[in-house]
Amino acid sequence: MSTEGSTENNPSQDFIREIVHGDLASGKHNEIVTRFPPEPNGYLHIGHAKSICLNFGVAEETKGRCHLRFDDTNPAREDTEYVDAIKQDVEWLGFTWHEQPFYASDYFDRLYGYAQELIRQGKAYVCDLSAEAFMQTRGTPTRAGENSPHRDRGVEENLILFESMRRGEFDDGSKTLRAKIDMASPNIHLRDPALYRIRKVTHHRTGDAWAIYPMYDFAHCLSDAIEGITHSLCTLEFEVHRPLYDWILEQLDLPRPLPRQIEFARLNLGYTVMSKRKLLQLVQDGDVDGWDDPRMPTLSGLRRRGVTPQAIRHFCQRIGLTKFNALTDIALLEHSIREDLNRCALRVMGVLRPLKVVIENLPEDYVEMLEAINHPEKPEEGSRQLVFSREIYIETDDFMEDPPKKFFRLQPGGEVRLRYAYILKCEEVIKDADGNIVELRASIDPESKRGGATSARKVKGTIHWVSASHAVDAEVRLYDRLFTQEEPDAQKEGKDYRSLLNPDSMVKLEGCKLEASLGEASDQTRYQFERLGYFCADQQSNQDGKPVFHRTISLRDSWAKAKG
RNA sequence: UGUCUGGUGGUGUAAUGGUAGCACAAGGCCCUUUGGAGGCUUUGGUCAAGGUUCGAAUCCUUGCCGGACAGCCA
Numbered sequence: 001m002s003t004e005g006s007t008e009n010n011p012s013q014d015f016i017r018e019i020v021h022g023d024l025a026s027g028k029h030n031e032i033v034t035r036f037p038p039e040p041n042g043y044l045h046i047g048h049a050k051s052i053c054l055n056f057g058v059a060e061e062t063k064g065r066c067h068l069r070f071d072d073t074n075p076a077r078e079d080t081e082y083v084d085a086i087k088q089d090v091e092w093l094g095f096t097w098h099e100q101p102f103y104a105s106d107y108f109d110r111l112y113g114y115a116q117e118l119i120r121q122g123k124a125y126v127c128d129l130s131a132e133a134f135m136q137t138r139g140t141p142t143r144a145g146e147n148s149p150h151r152d153r154g155v156e157e158n159l160i161l162f163e164s165m166r167r168g169e170f171d172d173g174s175k176t177l178r179a180k181i182d183m184a185s186p187n188i189h190l191r192d193p194a195l196y197r198i199r200k201v202t203h204h205r206t207g208d209a210w211a212i213y214p215m216y217d218f219a220h221c222l223s224d225a226i227e228g229i230t231h232s233l234c235t236l237e238f239e240v241h242r243p244l245y246d247w248i249l250e251q252l253d254l255p256r257p258l259p260r261q262i263e264f265a266r267l268n269l270g271y272t273v274m275s276k277r278k279l280l281q282l283v284q285d286g287d288v289d290g291w292d293d294p295r296m297p298t299l300s301g302l303r304r305r306g307v308t309p310q311a312i313r314h315f316c317q318r319i320g321l322t323k324f325n326a327l328t329d330i331a332l333l334e335h336s337i338r339e340d341l342n343r344c345a346l347r348v349m350g351v352l353r354p355l356k357v358v359i360e361n362l363p364e365d366y367v368e369m370l371e372a373i374n375h376p377e378k379p380e381e382g383s384r385q386l387v388f389s390r391e392i393y394i395e396t397d398d399f400m401e402d403p404p405k406k407f408f409r410l411q412p413g414g415e416v417r418l419r420y421a422y423i424l425k426c427e428e429v430i431k432d433a434d435g436n437i438v439e440l441r442a443s444i445d446p447e448s449k450r451g452g453a454t455s456a457r458k459v460k461g462t463i464h465w466v467s468a469s470h471a472v473d474a475e476v477r478l479y480d481r482l483f484t485q486e487e488p489d490a491q492k493e494g495k496d497y498r499s500l501l502n503p504d505s506m507v508k509l510e511g512c513k514l515e516a517s518l519g520e521a522s523d524q525t526r527y528q529f530e531r532l533g534y535f536c537a538d539q540q541s542n543q544d545g546k547p548v549f550h551r552t553i554s555l556r557d558s559w560a561k562a563k564g
Numbered sequence: 565u566g567u568c569u570g571g572u573g574g575u576g577u578a579a580u581g582g583u584a585g586c587a588c589a590a591g592g593c594c595c596u597u598u599g600g601a602g603g604c605u606u607u608g609g610u611c612a613a614g615g616u617u618c619g620a621a622u623c624c625u626u627g628c629c630g631g632a633c634a635g636c637c638a
Contacts, residue, residue, distance in 0.1 A: 018580095039638050074637060131636055140634055142566045176636055186567040188634050197636035216638045240568055240633045263569090265631090270575090276638090318587065320577045322570090325631050329575045332588050342601060349598095376601075408599065417597050450597075462597045530598045559599045 032064030168211030306536035306552030408461030
């Protein structure tokens, strides 16, 4: 099995790495500088992880550097809460950025100067059109737009007006600074795009210093140039913006070679949504518990759920990088999660839906310590002692009164191996007045423990258990996919993606019985509850001394598949 | 009737004019005191039609199908 650091498909490179290595080989660049440029208006999700792994990965591999840059040019939607969360998530994934984080807002002065320069060159002008008029004169993809009546304002007038905009002398939205390119361009983004808009909003870093803020298209390319970014990697929807990206940089006196924008396909994952807008809506509507709800595809949600950064990085490596707009099978992520958890999780036993079993051929006060190993493939993880006694709990699902063929577990009169312990035989089924099974009476084969005379006896199944009087009570939360449809965004009109929320995406189980060692579980430790799945303790909701565990993911279950 | 861009097994990706390979998923077998893990194995693919070539997933032509773009969002 391949492990850390190893690049699967080692010799092959994606198209971006080919370009990067080509630019190094040709001498175009001596050092590669990339950037990860989130807007601090939401939490990072696994789609961002793809970009993070790409940008930081390319920098690492080429001994270059990658800047974390906050693209904070729209103060109305941005907040330091997001800045902090983003930093935490990037670090959690295991990447370190060059020096301090960068901020587009640190360049506001210089960007303003570049805008003035464009005005002086006659390539930008102040436009008085309202947003509505702006829209109406822009044309459509198939119809050219019309020139703004203010397009030919003189340089001096433009400079003065722009300065007044900056000082807040005009109302929000009353004027914009626009590039003067071509209103008939087949590319709408070249039809005199807005460069600055008036927004009298307090910025989370610059306060009230500015009444105008630069647009993405203006700020991003220039921020890249200012930082000496060599390759500006972004998602496909910016493909159409690239001519504008290049146009702005080419007009100005900037160090060459200029940064090059290269687009790749964003990650689409089945059974979830990946837009910050929709994720925010789920949070605001209370459909989930917050950005870090374990059902969310956010990095904070995945973290809280118990997914490891290593699993995410491996996943990002596996999904590849192309310009094809793909829908990635959620099974691929699940595989990466299981693979890493199998490697690192400590094995323990816990019973989620307890069924009491009384072992009648054991005395009332019987107590025996049994050794259990912590990890079958890692002897260095050692072992622990389990308490075995007369009354135990087994999983309700592990007993069937009238089982189908190929059911390897316990049934009336049948035998099963108790993990790390004895062979157990079901002698009697106790039911309540309504006919519900409430308890089993059983016996053990006292010689069947490992090393015992009958230990080699063949029994079909092995089940997990905990000692009734020594078990820890816990709440366990099971998670499933957030949506019932693989493509919640791609529904026929009228069907809102929120109507496709999976009502069973979280199931809370109370009264679960866990082996004693889990009473002091650290939230950093990943566990495998044997035969059930991977779990981790919750750091937040550990109320009234009762631990809460999340099921990160179930084990592969070929029995579930077999019975359909 | 616009511009940009893409189409390789069920899914995601490799092959850069020379044996269509890998991973996931699915099926089978072995092993197993986790129906886990692991090992072995099978099924299954170049959007279509022409052309160039000894040879095409790759180059050319035409067609078909998909995605992005009409925020003073990023």
